[in-house]
Amino acid sequence: MDRACYKPAMIILAGSIRVAAGKREEALSTLRYMVEHTRAEPGCVAYSFAFDVLDDHLIRIFEVFQDEAALAAHRASPHMAQWRQAWPGLGIGERDMMQYAVSAAQRI
Numbered sequence: 001m002d003r004a005c006y007k008p009a010m011i012i013l014a015g016s017i018r019v020a021a022g023k024r025e026e027a028l029s030t031l032r033y034m035v036e037h038t039r040a041e042p043g044c045v046a047y048s049f050a051f052d053v054l055d056d057h058l059i060r061i062f063e064v065f066q067d068e069a070a071l072a073a074h075r076a077s078p079h080m081a082q083w084r085q086a087w088p089g090l091g092i093g094e095r096d097m098m099q100y101a102v103s104a105a106q107r108i
Contacts, residue, residue: 008067009101010045019057020091027090030083031059037079038063043070061097 019027031049038047045064052058065071074080086092 008069009103010105011063011065011068011071012100012102013061013063013065013071013097014100015061015095015097016052017059017061017092017096018094019059020093021057023090024051024056027059030086030090034079034083037077038074041070041074041077043067043073 035047035049038044043066045066047063048061050060050062052060065074
């Protein structure tokens with residue numbers, strides 16, 4: 001591979017988590033904080049959590065990072081540590097996430 005032409009792959013994470021019954025409203029402020037701080041990170045292209053329209057406690061997650069370095073910085077961030085610490089109190093479970101390396105993308 002010609003290193004001069006090499007561009008690191010963009011990283012997409014997609015999946016879902018579940019919030020315990022009765023914890024949806026409590027989770028909203030924590031989710032909002034996480035989204036606001038992550039979107040401000042260098043290398044964050046897109047970051048969102050959305051409750052499923054058919055399931056009040058299922059959160060759909062979509063994240064796009066410029067490269068592995070940006071994702072690594074995100075994972076090491078203080079707000080990510082705070083988010084993980086909040087999981088037990090919110091009853092976060094059924095985590096199902098996938099990570100994709102994208103070599104090309106185009107607007108359609």
